[in-house]
Amino acid sequence: MPKITYIEHSGTEHVVEVPVGLTVMEGARDNSVPGIDADCGGACACSTCHAYVDAGWAEKLPEIDTMEEDMLDFAFQPEPGRSRLTCQLKVTPELDGLVVRLPEKQI
Known part of the structure; x- marks a missing residue:
């Protein structure tokens, strides 16, 4: 299984094995990664x-x-070229x- 590293805004890292076919968001949610x-x-x-x-x-x-790009307009401090919806x-x-880094907060 692929390993995804989620880094909280505080710097705490979570290395999680995520099954192929799930999304990066589902991997965080299913493993109780805070910040998503x-x-x-x-x-x-x-x-x-x-x-x-x-x-x-x-x-x-x-x-x-286009849909993801439009939704990123509502994200906390999006960065062009780096911000994605997991x-x-x-x-x-x-x-x-x-490796994905989580913002200070979600809005």
């Missing part, structure tokens, strides 16, 4: 699963679509080692 609220359950209808993707990973992820990131074997 996932209020809409993965429907891309909120921005409470916002995270910052480490620079080396940005180009390895699927391209951001509900939109399907875990594949190629994402083994992915």
Whole structure:
């Protein structure tokens, strides 16, 4: 199973094995990683699963679509090129080692 590293705003790291086919958000939720609220359950209808993707990973992820881009307008301090909604990131074997950093808060 691919390992995803979630880094809380405080710096606390959570390395989690996430089954292929789940989303990065589901991996956090299923493993009680604090900092990803996932209020809409993965429907891309909120921005409470916002995270910052480490620079080396940005180009390895699927391209951001219009719906996700629109929802990121509501995220706390989004950063162009790094901010993603983790509900939109399907875990594949190629994402083994992915690092996401969580914002100070979700709104």
